[in-house]
Amino acid sequence: DAGITQSPRHKVTETGTPVTLRCHQTENHRYMYWYRQDPGHGLRLIHYSYGVKDTDKGEVSDGYSVSRSKTEDFLLTLESATSSQTSVYFCAISPWGRETQYFGPGTRLLVL
Amino acid sequence: AQTVTQSQPEMSVQEAETVTLSCTYDTSESDYYLFWYKQPPSRQMILVIRQEAYKQQNATENRFSVNFQKAAKSFSLKISDSQLGDAAMYFCAYTVDVIQGAQKLVFGQGTRLTINP
Numbered sequence: 264d265a266g267i268t269q270s271p272r273h274k275v276t277e278t279g280t281p282v283t284l285r286c287h288q289t290e291n292h293r294y295m296y297w298y299r300q301d302p303g304h305g306l307r308l309i310h311y312s313y314g315v316k317d318t319d320k321g322e323v324s325d326g327y328s329v330s331r332s333k334t335e336d337f338l339l340t341l342e343s344a345t346s347s348q349t350s351v352y353f354c355a356i357s358p359w360g361r362e363t364q365y366f367g368p369g370t371r372l373l374v375l
Numbered sequence: 376a377q378t379v380t381q382s383q384p385e386m387s388v389q390e391a392e393t394v395t396l397s398c399t400y401d402t403s404e405s406d407y408y409l410f411w412y413k414q415p416p417s418r419q420m421i422l423v424i425r426q427e428a429y430k431q432q433n434a435t436e437n438r439f440s441v442n443f444q445k446a447a448k449s450f451s452l453k454i455s456d457s458q459l460g461d462a463a464m465y466f467c468a469y470t471v472d473v474i475q476g477a478q479k480l481v482f483g484q485g486t487r488l489t490i491n492p
Binding site (some may be wrong): 269294298303304305306307308313314317321322344351353355357360361363364365366368369371375 | 420473
């Protein structure tokens, strides 16, 4: 299994508070992705990174920002959490673009 | 439009029998990859099988095989000799090129597979 960890694994927070989720990899892979999973929608891409300090938006990026200051860490920040951001968040990595994405264990976030 | 349709929200099969999960997708690209991922109750996303669109030969991984029909944009998963451990949500997905070599995955809504002992 690819060496991917996500922290925290579960979080409960209140509307309006900032939240940061961390994805950490030990594979030295170039590409990292953040997806969210909601009932009836499968997984949808939030943001992705194609190198250190190189990031771009996915299809559901509103309300989220990301940062990648080193190869192994990709952070997802909810600047001001809303109830609509209650979801399960998955990080994925791949060594190069045309390669399988391997997923972390997920973070369950509840925004009250 | 970038969409994946899994028309069977739920399916069930008897242990040791064969089941086929259907998937259709919509893409304008000619070169892409297709995947089936499995998500058991642990929530972990596990790769089941991968198909490269430029390859006509259908991918096979042990008891799992696909029927890839590129012109019809169809990508079904066949599970032979079903086992209790196969019970999970199954997601079909394909890749879309973005920038700098990155690819996003477009997922279907999933099919929940139950295995009856």
